Each structure stands twice: as structure tokens, then as C-alpha cells.
Amino acid sequence: MDAEGCKSYDFxxxxxxxxxxxxxxxxxxxxxxxxxxxxxxxxxSRFPGPKLAAMTFLYEFWYEGIxxxxxxxxxxxxxxxxxxxxxxxxxELHCDDGDFIDEIYAGGGRIRDKHQHFLTxxxxxxxxxxxxxxxxEIHRTRRxxxxxxxxxxxxxxxxxxxxxxCQQFVEKLLSWRxxxxxxxxxxxxxxxxxxxxxxGETAGFVSQDGWKKNHRAAVEGFTQSMYILRYxxxxxxxxxxxxxxQDYLPEHMGNLFKELTVKMPRYxxxxxxxxxxxxxxxHLIESDMPDSEKTIFRLSGEGFSFxxxxxxxxxxxxxFITYHLLTKSEVRERLEEDxxxxxxxxxxxxxxxxxxxxxxxxxxxxxxxxxxxxRLPRIARTEDLIYKSEDGKYQYxxxxxxxxxxxxxxxxxxxxxxxxxxxxxxxxxxxxxGKRNLHLEKYILSFSTGSRRCxxxxxxxxxxxxxxxxxxxxxxxxxxxxxxxxxDVRYDHDLMIPMPRKGSKGIRAVVLP
Ligand code: HEM
Numbered sequence: 225m226d227a228e229g230c231k232s233y234d235f236x237x238x239x240x241x242x243x244x245x246x247x248x249x250x251x252x253x254x255x256x257x258x259x260x261x262x263x264x265x266x267x268x269s270r271f272p273g274p275k276l277a278a279m280t281f282l283y284e285f286w287y288e289g290i291x292x293x294x295x296x297x298x299x300x301x302x303x304x305x306x307x308x309x310x311x312x313x314x315x316e317l318h319c320d321d322g323d324f325i326d327e328i329y330a331g332g333g334r335i336r337d338k339h340q341h342f343l344t345x346x347x348x349x350x351x352x353x354x355x356x357x358x359x360x361e362i363h364r365t366r367r368x369x370x371x372x373x374x375x376x377x378x379x380x381x382x383x384x385x386x387x388x389x390c391q392q393f394v395e396k397l398l399s400w401r402x403x404x405x406x407x408x409x410x411x412x413x414x415x416x417x418x419x420x421x422x423x424g425e426t427a428g429f430v431s432q433d434g435w436k437k438n439h440r441a442a443v444e445g446f447t448q449s450m451y452i453l454r455y456x457x458x459x460x461x462x463x464x465x466x467x468x469x470q471d472y473l474p475e476h477m478g479n480l481f482k483e484l485t486v487k488m489p490r491y492x493x494x495x496x497x498x499x500x501x502x503x504x505x506x507h508l509i510e511s512d513m514p515d516s517e518k519t520i521f522r523l524s525g526e527g528f529s530f531x532x533x534x535x536x537x538x539x540x541x542x543x544f545i546t547y548h549l550l551t552k553s554e555v556r557e558r559l560e561e562d563x564x565x566x567x568x569x570x571x572x573x574x575x576x577x578x579x580x581x582x583x584x585x586x587x588x589x590x591x592x593x594x595x596x597x598x599r600l601p602r603i604a605r606t607e608d609l610i611y612k613s614e615d616g617k618y619q620y621x622x623x624x625x626x627x628x629x630x631x632x633x634x635x636x637x638x639x640x641x642x643x644x645x646x647x648x649x650x651x652x653x654x655x656x657x658g659k660r661n662l663h664l665e666k667y668i669l670s671f672s673t674g675s676r677r678c679x680x681x682x683x684x685x686x687x688x689x690x691x692x693x694x695x696x697x698x699x700x701x702x703x704x705x706x707x708x709x710x711x712d713v714r715y716d717h718d719l720m721i722p723m724p725r726k727g728s729k730g731i732r733a734v735v736l737p
Contacts, residue, residue: 254280261314267623273302273311284313289451292726293717296598296633303634307618309611315341317628318599319611322635322667327609328602328628329674335360336675337603339627345450345720347460348485349525354679355533356525360605363676369511370526370679373422373504379682383573386417386683390690391569393430394698403706403734406546408440410539410691415439417687418534418680422504422527423495442528443536447719488524488531496523504530534680536721537595538687541670543731544593545585545692547713548648550705550733555650559585559696568697576689583660584650586688587668592648594632595670595678597715597722601629602676632669633715633722641667699735706732 258279260266268278277283287295295312302310303320312318316339319328330336338358346356354370357363372378393413412429415438419427429438453460495505508526509518516522549556562581576582609622622628637645641664642652653661671678678684695703708731716725724730 266314268311268315268317268626271309271311271317271620272306277302277313278311279314281313285455289455291717292451293598293719293723296631296718299599299631300634308613309618309620309622309628313341315339315627316601317622317626319628319630320634320638321611321613321630322638322641323614324611325630325635325666325669325673327611328604328630329600329672329676330604331674331677334607334675335605337605338363338676339601339603341454341627342601344454344457344460345446347453347462349488349521350528351460351525352522353525353529355529360675365513366517366526367675367679369508369513369517370504372511373507374679374682376682379686380573382421383686385420386686387571387690389413389416389420389426389430390571390687390694393691394694396430397699397735398702400735401737403732404435405730405732406543407536407539407730408438409435410542411440411443411535412438413691414538414542414687415531415535418531418683419491421683422530423491424503439531439535443532446532447536447721450720485524488528489520492520492523492527496520530680533678534683538684540721541589541593541595541688542691542695544713545589545688546695546700546703546733547705547708547731548589548592549585549696549700550703552648555585555648556696556700558650563693563697566693566697568694571690571693573686573689576693577685579693580654580658580660581650582689582693584653586685586692587653587665588648588650589688589692590670591636591642591668592646593670594636594715594722596672596720597631597633598718598720599629599631600669600672600676601627602674603627630669633718635667635669638667702736703733704736706734708732 261279262275263269266278271278274283284295287298299310299312299318300320302312302318308321308324309317309319337360340358343351343356343358346353350356354363354366357366390413393416397409412435416426416428416430419425427439429435449459492505495503496509505523505527508523549559559581562579566576566579603626604622604624606624608624609628611618611620611622613619636642639645653664655661671681671684707729712724712728712731714724715722717723
């Protein structure tokens with residue numbers, strides 16, 4: 225070997241050995257961290273759970289990233305084995321006690337942050353939305369500015385638009401003869417409703433011929449990318465170069481990033497140019513948020529969160545209720561009876577809310593359809609939380625700063641609150657003396673609760689009431705399920721929202737002439 229060759233050999237040998245040393249140090253660090261995580265020095269060492277889950281995030285990754293969205297099943301098994309509070313990863317606890325919901329998800333000025341591990345599923349402008357805000361204080365600033373636009377008063381003002389859209393949708397459904405995926409079809413209605421509500425103009429999904437164009441690609445982009453973003457957080461940076469590399473990204477991720485960086489800023493820009501006075505974005509621009517909170521970039525994140533959060537959740541719950549009403553004639557007949565005095569062409573949200581059985585059907589739809597099925601952790605930054613189980617057997621002090629959450633999928637099936645929990649029983653929501661069983665509502669996590677409760681809850685309830693009533697009175701007598709079984713409805717895994725088994729074509733139906 226000549227001198228030049230020797231030099232090159234030395235260079236590669238020394239680079240390899242430095243790399244190996246660094247890799248060795250990194251492995252040593254990870255091992256030391258894993259041992260610390262299960263040592264008595266760790267603040268969560270007293271909490272029960274599998275040692276491996278406490279040691280490393282790989283345990284959670286196995287269920288979420290490899291087995292794809294199956295961690296809630298494993299968390300449920302942990303509760304059966306270890307009790308109502310368990311440690312599910314090195315940093316986080318999970319609780320299975322409906323009576324502790326109000327402490328975890330407190331409101332009234334008590335500080336609740338979000339967990340960064342949970343928020344890594346957001347990228348780009350979405351990280352700057354209310355939904356993506358980690359700290360309580362910035363969340364309050366953003367949320368207070370948006371609250372006015374989603375108040376009950378504002379909803380009532382805009383109700384005629386949602387009503388008109390609902391009627392238009394029902395007409396289209398009645399004239400359609402092909403089998404169709406109901407979550408997709410209802411998603412056209414909910415996407416139009418939220419875009420009309422926010423921007424003063426629908427996305428045109430109901431009025432188009434057919435159902436082809438809709439926002440599902442964006443929503444699927446968000447849900448299908450979430451575990452990739454969570455376990456490979458560096459992929460979040462790709463959102464900034466997405467327009468240039470879109471063709472090389474996985475399809476779902478490309479769709480998500482395109483929606484965030486191209487379509488949404490355009491919507492927001494148009495909405496803020498004065499044509500949509502009295503709508504969400506003009507309210508946000510007029511609010512007393514600092515100017516840095518009013519940039520097109522940040523408002524695009526809010527807009528994206530409104531559309532993704534408002535579309536699929538509501539559509540999935542309506543589809544879920546449809547399945548139960550089409551398969552349970554006794555429930556449908558009772559609902560028809562309850563709605564006997566209602567004119568299906570002139571529906572009124574407030575009037576519908578007075579119909580007890582309809583209330584029961586919607587609540588039961590939310591209970592068994594979950595909304596968001598997986599855990600939603602919160603952090604009480606400034607206070608320890610004191611947990612005591614009802615029988616006094618378990619007592620814990622949850623140290624301040626610890627992420628802890630509950631899961632709708634678990635709480636909603638607790639037989640202590642909901643006997644016969646897997647049965648669709650609207651009657652459970654009506655007391656013996658014929659009133660709403662309001663006490664049960666405190667065990668429903670579908671919209672979360674406290675300071676981070678769903679912003680769009682009024683819009684969601686308005687849509688649910690109008691649409692379930694309209695479908696029951698006008699469409700269900702002619703609608704039949706199409707190649708749909710209980711397997712297409714049954715919860716299988718989480719992509720934030722509940723998903724049926726892989727390969728399911730969803731809830732499908734056909735409308736007869
Ligand atoms: C049945 C329908 C719906 C369900 C089940 C639902 C469920 C939820 C849940 C569980 C959260 C809390 C998420 C978290 O903790 O990270 C949430 C937040 C949110 N929802 Fe909804 N939602 C529905 C409809 C809507 C609608 C129609 C909108 C329209 C704007 C909307 C907008 C939002 C927003 C913006 C947030 C974030 C709020 C914040 O963090 O301050 N949702 N929703």
C-alpha cells in the first residue's frame with residue numbers, strides 16, 4: 225500500500241472506531257436510562273405495570289407502531305391485572321376510574337398541559353393550533369379567541385345553514401341508487417357543514433354529482449401518519465418541504481402535508497379578506513390575541529384542526545348510529561314514535577333536544593362509538609393529584625408534572641356505570657321518572673372535558689340531532705345495509721379514532737326507490 229492508500233485507510237479506520245464508540249456510548253446511555261426508569265429513584269416507581277413498559281418506550285411502540293394501534297387493548301389488560309392506575313410507559317400513567325375524570329381533565333383555571341409525546345402526532349401549522357398547544361397558558365389564549373365562534377348562541381345563529389345542508393344531503397341520498405360507504409357520505413355533509421360554518425362557503429361535497437371529492441384523504445393522512453410521526457418525530461420536519469417532495473412521500477402523509485401547506489392557507493387567506501364577516505376567522509382576526517397569533521400560517525393550523533376534528537368524528541358517530549338503527553327494529557320504532565310530532569322538513573335543534581329517546585340514541589351512539597377511542601393524557605403541572613379508589617383499596621399521589629389519561633374505549637364499557645356495556649341501549653339514558661339521566665354524562669369522554677374539551681361540541685350536537693332525526697323520518701325506512709356485518713362496526717384498533725378490523729370496507733348501505 226502506498227502512502228496515500230495508508231492515509232485513506234487510517235481515515236476510515238478512525239472514523240469507524242469513533243462511530244462505534246459513539247454508538248456504544250449511546251447504547252450505554254439508553255441502558256442506564258432504562259435502569260433508572262425502573263429504579264426506586266424514579267418518581268413513578270411506586271406505580272404498578274409491566275416492568276418492560278416502565279423501562280422503555282419500545283413496549284408501547286410494539287403495540288402502537290408494529291401491531292398498529294393496539295395499545296388500548298394492552299392497557300385494558302394492565303388494569304385487569306394491576307388495578308385502576310397503571311404505568312404505561314416510562315413517563316405516563318393511565319387511569320380506569322370514571323370518578324377521577326374531573327380531576328384529570330379539570331377546568332376552571334386549573335392548569336392542564338398536554339404531553340409532548342402525544343403532540344408529536346401533529347406537524348407544521350397544526351402544532352400551533354389550540355389542539356396542538358402543549359402549554360395551558362398559550363392554549364387559553366388561542367382557545368378564548370375561538371370560543372365565541374363555537375358558542376351555542378353562534379351555533380343557533382348559523383343553524384338554518386346546517387339545516388339546509390342536511391335537507392340537501394337527504395335529498396341526494398334518497399336519489400342515489402348505488403351502495404355507498406356511509407362514513408364517507410356523512411363525511412361530505414360534515415365537511416360541508418364545518419367549511420360553511422368557518423368560511424361561509426361549503427366545500428361543495430354535497431352538491432357535487434356523486435361522492436368522489438371529499439376531505440377523507442386529509443383525515444386519513446392525519447390518522448395514518450400518526451404513529452410514524454410519533455415514533456420518528458424527525459419526519460414532522462418534512463411538512464416544510466412537502467410541496468417539493470410530495471411525490472416521494474407515502475400517499476397519506478403527502479395528502480396531509482398538502483392540505484396543511486397549500487389548501488388551508490388559501491382558504492384562510494380568502495376568509496380573512498373580508499368576505500366572511502361574522503365567521504370564525506374574522507372573529508380570530510378581530511380578537512385580542514397578539515399579532516403573532518394571527519398569521520396565515522398559524523390560522524391555517526387552526527383551520528386544519530377544525531376540519532379534521534369536525535369531519536370524521538361526527539360522520540363516524542352518525543354512521544355508527546345508522547348501523548344500530550338499521551339492525552335493531554325495536555330501537556328504530558321507538559325513535560320514530562319519539563319523533564312523531566316532528567316535521568322532517570322543518571327541524572329545530574332546540575326542539576329535537578327535548579325528545580328524550582333521541583337524546584338516548586345520540587348518547588348511546590357517542591358511548592359505543594367513542595369519538596376518540598384512545599387515551600388523551602393531561603399534565604397537572606402545578607398540583608399533585610390525589611387518587612383514592614371507591615373501595616379505598618388503592619391510594620396514590622400522582623406527582624405534579626406526570627402525564628395521565630383515560631380512554632373512552634375503556635371507561636365507556638365499565639359495567640359499573642353502564643351495565644351490559646356492549647349492548648346498544650338508549651333506555652339507559654332515561655331515568656325511571658322520564659328525565660335525562662344526566663348523571664351518566666360524567667362518564668362519557670367522547671368530547672373530553674375540562675379546559676381542553678372539544679371546541680365544536682355545539683356544532684356536533686346540532687348536526688347529530690338534525691341528521692339523526694332527518695334520516696330516521698325520511699331515509700331509514702328505505703335504507704338497507706349492504707354487505708355490512710358487526711365486524712365492520714366492532715372496534716379493533718385506534719388511529720386516534722376507533723377503527724374496525726383491517727380489510728373492512730366500512731359501514732355500507734343502499735337506499736331503495
Ligand atoms: C361527534 C363529534 C366530535 C367528537 C366525538 C369530538 C371529540 C373531541 C375530543 C375528544 C377532543 C379533545 C382532544 C384532545 O384532548 O386532544 C376534541 C377537541 C377538539 N375538537 Fe372535537 N369532536 C367532535 C366534533 C367536532 C367538531 C364538529 C369540531 C369543529 C370545529 C371540533 C373541533 C375540535 C377542536 C378544534 C378541538 C381542539 C380543542 C382544544 O384543544 O382546545 N370537534 N374533540
